[in-house]
Amino acid sequence: MEKNVCDNCSRDLLVSGDSVQFKCPKCLAHVIKRCGKCRSNAVKYTCASCGFSGP
Template sequence: MENEKICNSCGVRLVGNGITFFKCPICGAEEIGRCAKCRDQSVKYECKKCGFIGP
């Protein structure tokens, strides 16, 4: 499906409780989506625009 939101860390489809979306804290251009599992385990994510790596 087009426009389907996926976790930036693990690639799972983002549905249900515990998911979050936010803008990159450095450039603010990229929307980052995170699943509950990756958030809980502090799995790293990367902004595709500026290369920032979080959490």
């Protein structure tokens, strides 16, 4: 079973409010998972498949 945690800080997404999951905007192959804290702090993320990074 796949872990449901933030890709940046490993916080449990079920506990974190305002969390999101979305496909990489460049390759659409990897699902990026971000908790509300990383989103509000604009912590950069990187796609594990293609290396795309975003805010």
